[in-house]
Amino acid sequence: MAILSLLSSSRTRLSGLREPLRQAGLSALLTRGAPPHARAADHGSTEFSSPGGHRPPPLHWASVGSRTISSDVGMSLTQYGSTNHALTLHKRFYQTLRPQHPYCGPRASIATIEAHHSVNDPSEVQRRTFGSAAKSIQRNPAYSVLNSEDVSYFKSILGDNGVIQDKDRVAVANVDWMGKYKGASQLLLLPKSTNEVSKVLAYCDSRRLAVVPQGGNTGLVGGSVPVHDEVIVNLGGMDKIISFDNVNGILTCEAGCVLENLSTFVENEGFIMPLDLGAKGSCQIGGNISTNAGGLRFIRYGSLHGNVLGLEVVLANGTVLDMLTTLRKDNTGYDLKHLFVGSEGSLGIVTKVSILTPAKLPSTNVAFLSCNDYMSCQKLLLAARRGLGEIISAFEFMDRQCIDLAMAHLEGVHNPLPFSPYKFYVLIETTGSDESYDKAKLEAFLLRSMEDGLVADGVIAQDISQASNFWRIREGISEASVKVGAVYKYDLSIPVEKLYDIVEEMRSRLGDMAEVLGYGHLGDGNLHLNILSSKYSDNILAQIEPFVYEWTAGHRGSISAEHGLGQMKAEKIHYSKSPEAVQLMASIKKLVDPNSILNPYKVLPQSAL
Amino acid sequence: MKILVAVKRVVDYAVKVRVRPDRTAVDTASVKMSMNPFCEIAVEEALRLREAGASAEVIAATVGPAQAADTLRTALAMGADRAVHVLHDPDPARPLLPLAVAKVLRALALQENPGLVILGKQAIDDDCNQTGQMLAALLNWPQGTFASKVIIDKDKQKATVEREVDGGTETICLDLPAVITTDLRLNQPRYATLPNIMKAKSKVITKVTPADLNVDIRSDMEVVQVDEPPKRKAGVILSSVHELLDKLKNEARVL
Incomplete structure (x- = not known):
């Protein structure tokens, strides 16, 4: 269901619009404003999430073998893609994963490898079974075990509807959307107010019951699901918008508000949320903040550390920390709210937020370009910062392997630059206030870059459907990569000048064993390193890890750019x-x-x- | 042989249209405007025919305000050789009707003497689907509407057009000059590449007025009011099958 909700989440950049238009013929054309396909993106994990109905059915993993996902770090939302085809694929793909802790388990625990043919699946998907020792994190015996008195106490605070013991509902909240991590919690709590969260935590602290805060549960690193029997506190019931200052664009709301709902709300007021990610239909603002989600608007509007103006947080002992100011400037003492942005719910539960929203701008232009070498991409980035400074809103890059993969595996996508193969491709988006000015500026910039030799060739979208086609290629890479078979994913922050070196080193290390792709948010120094092969193998993994981590550390990069650490890392x-x-x-x-x-x-x- | 292609500037296909507060028209202020998708297909087909050697020149034409020149630039960036811009400032209460556009295009066709006029089968803003047919009638030329395939025989001066009709595909043969309107499956329009965008900047857009062409574009239709479709009512979540049956019987009265 998460997939469906992602699919129906609307974006203005329609993915693969032209194709549906062709397939559905006139009727598609006549239905303006039909729900566009979701834009899936490979960012933004958020931990907080609503429990019910927002993720793939978690029922099937018991019946099938499991699989090593040891290096499958950044399982990205892009895989949700934007087609129903992707949907089916996705279910198939993820339901075969048995929750496990690949990073924690010794590799020796990998027991058997089994090839599995599905009747409906022409391509062979290989799966692996872990030995029984897959879980290496032992339950901390210092934590109490839930008893019936605890449950009655919670009922006295939250009422019968706020205390869920129903096995099916708890089972859904126990698993992340990918089916990669699975806990064994017995209890799901649904507080409706800060006061209730406070009472719950005060009680849990006094009893020493472990708690996992949860929002939309769209994270990629297992941060929002229990590891053992932690009590799940889901903030989905706290979804009220408290106020909106439509002069300064400051939104104050509860933590359980779904990002897309907030987005719709502020857009009607002429503003936009400062972050946007593929999971927007399910992820909640409290989780976005707790994981410091990155996303597509990062290059323009920066991190949540800059956009969050105030927070209300409940600490472990039930203390309500009111930092819910709506001031742009406030230098009084330590700025404590930053401790809770990106600490993944380990220091407190965010219950209310105030966030700065930028004004919505009417004009968007997208160009899809090719470059002959990585140096040109870097120079182009610098030139774009100078020449398009005030209107640039995305600078994404992909290597040729990504384009080949996308063309081979995505339906309805065609290469905008088919005539000669280039080594690198760049997608530039500008957002501004004046359509003709912005377009003239972008055109002039691109023509200049072409004369300077930074850009080998390029196209500019003439309408929104062309723009969505360009985005579809960039966003479809992750979706396409899972169609190959096995994919090892890494989400790395590396200084831009070194960013592509790891891809080349990895290519030479792996040789014919696997295909190595590099793409990502060049503007943010964020590389998504994907390694594809037809099946998972210890040999390949041994070539990748711990090399990739050591290499990243050696260049003072980050092993988790925007996905967080969670239990995975x-x-x-x-x-x-x-x-x-x-x-x-x-x-x-x-x-x-x-x-x-x-x-x-x-x-x-x-x-x- | 020349090919004349008519293009129209419309609210972008992907934009959710809104009615202006005074309910006189659809709001087009600060809304993304693009070339009508069917017109894009028409331009593409003309370019392909030229590339196949069936034509020597592709001329794009539009009727509209000054900003419509952007749409002509798009056609030129795709590869059209030159363009004609018939200036007309729209009046929401008196929209430009297909007959007026057909008369303008007829005048242009008589000036340029193209072997073929290609139009989109309809524009996605007013959905009239009339201009091509009216133009063929005014010129007294044969017409191949909703084309899904076009083949030109230069020697015999004939066009073979496949049309998608209810029962399947109809193939017709037209004597040139002729009017063709495009359907969705005719082709996949190309993107405007940087070198072509650069070239387009030096291509000529001739500006004329309807008066220059001796065409009276006065509209005899007046728009009284424009309304949005009624909003869909929110659904309800029922707790039991009994309740559903009850509602189906007593509220919806379908059982």
Whole structure:
């Protein structure tokens, strides 16, 4: 269902619009404003999520083999794609995953490899079975076990409807949308107010019951689902918009508001949300903030650290921390709200937010370009920052392997630059206030870049459907990559000048064993490194890890650019943070949550706590 | 042989249209405007015919306000050789009707003497689907409407047009000069590449007025009011099958 909700989430850039238009003929054409296909994107994991009905049915994994996803770091939302075809594929793909903890389990625990043919699936999908020792994170015995008195207490606070023990409903909340991580919680709580969250946490703290905060559950690193039997506190019931200042564009709302609903709301007021991601139909603003989600507007509007003006947070002991200011400037003491932006619910539960929303601009232009070498891409980025500074809103890059893959596996997509193959492709989007001015500016910039030799060839979208076609290629890469068979995904931040080196090194390390793709948000120094092969193999994995982490660390990059650490990479934090920094994080964690009840086993390595 | 292609500037296909608060027309202020998708197909077909050697020159024409020149630039960036812009400032209460456009195009056709006029089968804003047919009648030329395939025989001066009709495909043969209107499946329009956008900047757009062409485009139809379709009512979630049956019987009265 998550897929469906993603599909129906509307964006103005319609994916693959031209094709449906052709297929559906006149009727498609006459139905203006029909729900566009969702734009899927490979960013933005959010942890907080609503429990019911917003993800693929979690029922099938028991029946099929499981599979190693050891390096499948950034399972990105792009895979949801925008076609029904992708939908089917997706279900098929993910329902075969048995929740496990690939990073934690010793590789020796991989037991057998089995090839599995599905009747409906012409292509062979290989799956693996982990041994019984797949879970290496032991339950911390210091936590209490839930008993019936606890449940009655929760009922006294939240009422019968706010305390869910129904197996099916709890089962849904126990699993992430990819089916990659699965907990064993017995209880799902649905508070309706800050006060209720406060009472729940105060009680859990006194009883030392571990808690996992949850929003839209669209994360990619298992941060929003229990590892063991943590009580799930889902914020989906807190979905009220509190106020909107339509002069300054400041939105104040509860944490459980779905991003797309907020987006629709502020757009009617002439503003837009400062972030946008593929999961917008399900993800919640509280989760976006708790995971510091990146997304598509990052290059223009920056990180949530800049856009979040105030927060209301409930601490582990039930204290309500009111930092819900709506001021642009406020230098009074330590700016504590930043501790809760990106700490993945490990320091407190965000219950209310105030966020700055930029004005909505009417004119968007998209160009799809090719470059002969990576140096040209970098120069083009610099030139675009100078020449298009005030209107640039996206600068995405892909290598040729990505384009070939997209052309081979995506339906209804055709290469805008088919005549000669280039090594690199760049998508530039501008957003501004004056259509003809912006277009003239973009054209002049591109013609100049072409004369300077930065751009080898290029096309400019003449209408919105062409623009969506360009975006469809960029966004469809991840969807296309899962069609090959096995895919190892990494979400890395690397200084731009070194960003492509890892792709080339990986290519030479792997040789014929696997296909290596590099694409991502060049403007943000964020590379999505995908390694594809027909099946998963220990050999390939051994060539990739820990090399990729060590290489990234060696260049002072980040092993998690925008997906977070969650349970997947909690133990890998050392690759990107110094021991002193990790130690300070642990001290903060101990100070704010001394009983360590909030989102345990995640973000920080167990050894540090 | 010349090919004359008519193009129209419309609200972009992907934009959700809104009615102006005074309910006189659809709101086009600060709304993305693009070439009508059927016209794009018409331009593409003309370019393909030229590339196949059936034609020497492709002329794009439009009737509209100053901004409609952008649409002509798009046609030129796709590859048209030159363009004619018939200037006309729209009046929402008196929209330009297909007959007026057909008369303008007839005048242009008599000036340019094309072997073929290609139009989109309809524009996505008013959905009239009349201009091509009216133009053929005014010129007294044969017409091949809703074309899904076009073949030109230069020697015999004939065009073979496949049309998608209810029962299947109809193939007709027309003597040139003729009028052809395009359907969706005729082709996949190309993108405007940077080199072509650059070239388009030096191509000529001739500006004329309807008066220059001796065409009276006065409209005898007046738009009284424009309304949005009624909003769909929110659904309800029922708790049981009994309730559903009850509603179907007593409210919807379908059982």
